[in-house]
Amino acid sequence: MNSLSATFSRFGGVMLLPVILALVAFVLIGRPSSWLTLTIAGLAMGMMIFLMASGLSLIFGLMDVLNFGHSAFVSFGAFIGATVLAALGIWVRGDSAFLNILALVAAIGAATAFGALAGWFFERVIIKPVYADHLRQILITVGALIVAEEILLVIWGGTPMPVPRPAILTGSFLIGDVAVEIYRIFAFLLGLAVYVILHLTLNRTRIGLLIRAGVENREMVEAMGFRIDRLFIGVFMAGSALAAMGGAMWAGYQGLITPALGSELMVMVFIVVIIGGLGSIQGSLLGALMVGLTTNYVAFLFPKLALASTMLLMMIVLLWRPWGLRPAVKG
Amino acid sequence: MTTQSIASPMHTVSARVTIGRIIVYGFAAIVGLCLLFAPFLFPDVRAQEVAARICVFIVLVASYDLLIGYTGIVSFAHTMFFGLGAYGTAIALKTMGRGFDAIVVGGSLGVAAAFILAVLIGLLSLRVKEIFFAMVTLAAASVMLVLASQLSNFTGGEDGITYEIPRFFSPANRLEDANGDQIRLFGVPVTGRLYLYYFVFLSSLALFYLLVRIVRSPLGTVLQAIRENEMRAEAIGYRVVAYRTSVFCIAAVVAALAGVLRAVWLRYTGPDVTLSFDIMIDVLLMVVIGGMGTMVGAIVGVVIMTLAQFYLKDLMGAGAQATADLPLIPDLLNPDRWLLWLGVLFILLVYFFPSGIAGTLLGKGGRK
Numbered sequence: 001m002n003s004l005s006a007t008f009s010r011f012g013g014v015m016l017l018p019v020i021l022a023l024v025a026f027v028l029i030g031r032p033s034s035w036l037t038l039t040i041a042g043l044a045m046g047m048m049i050f051l052m053a054s055g056l057s058l059i060f061g062l063m064d065v066l067n068f069g070h071s072a073f074v075s076f077g078a079f080i081g082a083t084v085l086a087a088l089g090i091w092v093r094g095d096s097a098f099l100n101i102l103a104l105v106a107a108i109g110a111a112t113a114f115g116a117l118a119g120w121f122f123e124r125v126i127i128k129p130v131y132a133d134h135l136r137q138i139l140i141t142v143g144a145l146i147v148a149e150e151i152l153l154v155i156w157g158g159t160p161m162p163v164p165r166p167a168i169l170t171g172s173f174l175i176g177d178v179a180v181e182i183y184r185i186f187a188f189l190l191g192l193a194v195y196v197i198l199h200l201t202l203n204r205t206r207i208g209l210l211i212r213a214g215v216e217n218r219e220m221v222e223a224m225g226f227r228i229d230r231l232f233i234g235v236f237m238a239g240s241a242l243a244a245m246g247g248a249m250w251a252g253y254q255g256l257i258t259p260a261l262g263s264e265l266m267v268m269v270f271i272v273v274i275i276g277g278l279g280s281i282q283g284s285l286l287g288a289l290m291v292g293l294t295t296n297y298v299a300f301l302f303p304k305l306a307l308a309s310t311m312l313l314m315m316i317v318l319l320w321r322p323w324g325l326r327p328a329v330k331g
Numbered sequence: 332m333t334t335q336s337i338a339s340p341m342h343t344v345s346a347r348v349t350i351g352r353i354i355v356y357g358f359a360a361i362v363g364l365c366l367l368f369a370p371f372l373f374p375d376v377r378a379q380e381v382a383a384r385i386c387v388f389i390v391l392v393a394s395y396d397l398l399i400g401y402t403g404i405v406s407f408a409h410t411m412f413f414g415l416g417a418y419g420t421a422i423a424l425k426t427m428g429r430g431f432d433a434i435v436v437g438g439s440l441g442v443a444a445a446f447i448l449a450v451l452i453g454l455l456s457l458r459v460k461e462i463f464f465a466m467v468t469l470a471a472a473s474v475m476l477v478l479a480s481q482l483s484n485f486t487g488g489e490d491g492i493t494y495e496i497p498r499f500f501s502p503a504n505r506l507e508d509a510n511g512d513q514i515r516l517f518g519v520p521v522t523g524r525l526y527l528y529y530f531v532f533l534s535s536l537a538l539f540y541l542l543v544r545i546v547r548s549p550l551g552t553v554l555q556a557i558r559e560n561e562m563r564a565e566a567i568g569y570r571v572v573a574y575r576t577s578v579f580c581i582a583a584v585v586a587a588l589a590g591v592l593r594a595v596w597l598r599y600t601g602p603d604v605t606l607s608f609d610i611m612i613d614v615l616l617m618v619v620i621g622g623m624g625t626m627v628g629a630i631v632g633v634v635i636m637t638l639a640q641f642y643l644k645d646l647m648g649a650g651a652q653a654t655a656d657l658p659l660i661p662d663l664l665n666p667d668r669w670l671l672w673l674g675v676l677f678i679l680l681v682y683f684f685p686s687g688i689a690g691t692l693l694g695k696g697g698r699k
Contacts, residue, residue: 066466130681130682135399136681138405138465139405139615139619140681140682142612142615143674143675143677143681144674146677147675150668151671154668154671266469267473270469273466274466274470311471311474314467318467
């Protein structure tokens with residue numbers, strides 16, 4: 001038993017779990033083409049959820065703040081992205097790949113920029129007065145979530161909103177006999193790029209060093225003379241911007257969005273953060289991929305179980321590792 | 332000895348008679364009297380709906396306060412337990428027919444399910460941070476909501492279940508005198524509807540009294556000790572996890588019983604009236620507005636919120652019409668947006684009066 005777990009951790013430990021999951025599913029599904037489609041869908045979905053979850057997890061890790069209003073950034077990101085795409089209608093539908101990409105960049109950029117600005121406002125006005133008081137933090141952020149969702153309804157109304165998808169990202173290409181949607185590949189690559197950037201920032205730069213030190217021991221960093229409150233704002237803005245970006249990507253993926261989107265995704269994001277462990281980027285990635293894959297596989301294999309599958313996954317992980325798979329903070 | 336030293340500051344506070352205390356307890360007494368005589372004071376149907384709703388919600392909110400206010404546990408699964416009680420009763424009444432046996436069987440099955448689920452969730456996640464627990468309960472509650480709307484064979488899906496309650500409680504069950512005339516009490520006909528209201532009222536009263544007794548008991552003192560300083564409570568020798576889990580189970584069972592009452596009163600159970608996240612937010616707002624950590628705050632919060640739900644909407648509708656020519660303002664004053672203003676009020680309350688209306692008036696404002 002011991003040697004087994006030693007081998008397991010030598011080959012990457014818990015990071016192997018998505019691979020194991022994919023292999024088990026391959027055996028159960030049996031048809032390589034369906035398996036590939038499901039795997040790609042799962043990875044794409046996982047990466048989009050990773051965008052939303054990483055911000056939440058990072059904010060928690062550094063500032064010890066769990067923002068229940070995080071899903072508001074996701075919804076606002078989705079609606080702003082959709083509005084920009086709708087406004088740039090000719091660019092989006094046209095044949096010119098350049099204008100397509102420009103429209104896409106504008107949409108995602110607008111959502112991300114809004115997320116950063118709203119994050120700044122949120123941190124200053126809502127969260128700053130209640131640091132280090134978890135009960136009031138939860139209450140305040142839930143209150144902010146209620147207000148934000150109502151504002152969303154005031155601006156965009158309650159009707160579902162169609163999202164035009166740039167022409168370059170529609171359609172699919174074939175690998176063997178498997179049709180692969182281009183948007184899924186795009187979502188996966190974008191998520192991967194964000195992960196790499198986050199990873200490099202956290203591990204290779206001075207700011208990343210400070211953030212990691214802050215996660216480890218906030219007082220010590222302050223005692224060394226660094227302004228940790230500025231770091232807080234920066235991380236909060238980045239986290240919110242990532243959530244809004246994830247929301248915009250999700251809007252393009254779904255094609256039709258409703259104001260309830262944020263709260264629906266929030267549960268998934270929470271489960272991802274719980275599975276992955278609070279405060280770590282790797283944990284969020286791991287959790288997001290596992291949730292994405294499990295949702296897709298189970299929906300195919302046992303459609304009736306689909307809804308409870310992520311919950312079951314969370315239960316199993318919590319029984320095995322009560323702190324999540326890869327927590328950065330304990331306590 | 333230790334229990335004494337924790338309890339004594341509380342007792343010195345509660346011994347003082349201040350204007351705030353008179354206002355709060357006076358308000359609670361007036362509400363109690365209004366509810367006691369509700370069928371005679373407000374004979375129309377709508378007002379009785381409001382009165383019964385207030386009764387059930389006082390129990391629900393007070394049991395939530397036991398968690399959030401007295402023990403410092405934030406759970407988002409409270410409506411899940413409420414819903415389990417309601418759905419258990421509803422399904423039994425639907426399948427077994429209209430009888431008291433169905434209420435007893437279904438109700439106890441629902442309560443048992445709530446209890447088992449509470450034990451599982453509690454043991455699984457109460458040993459970690461409160462924030463973690465809040466997330467786990469939120470996830471569990473939303474899965475339950477999805478299950479309720481998906482398993483439409485049992486739960487009727489989004490539409491919910493309508494069913495009949497025992498004949499004894501129906502308006503057709505009229506109390507007649509020897510001549511076959513309807514007996515009236517203070518001008519109000521004595522029918523099953525009246526019995527039903529008093530069934531709900533008395534059960535709610537009993538449950539509320541039970542919660543007050545729990546809070547006043549040594550158990551309640553230990554819970555407050557855990558809230559104030561978990562490490563110290565553990566060091567003194569109280570098993571924090573066991574206490575937390577048991578109070579979570581007590582709250583879950585009381586919430587499920589409140590769900591049974593709601594199901595019997597409404598003769599309808601669906602996601603919107605029992606399980607939905609909106610109800611959870613209502614309960615949260617009621618606890619915080621009323622005052623966390625004060626049982627009487629539950630009464631204040633429920634009454635204010637319920638009345639606001641009915642009258643704030645009217646007021647906002649009038650405001651929206653008056654400002655119809657201006658941009659954006661009519662949208663903000665749309666009666667459907669009443670939650671927006673309550674949300675703002677909620678945030679301001681948490682900032683400036685974290686102990687809520689009753690808590691501030693009772694002089695617990697300085698804490699935290």
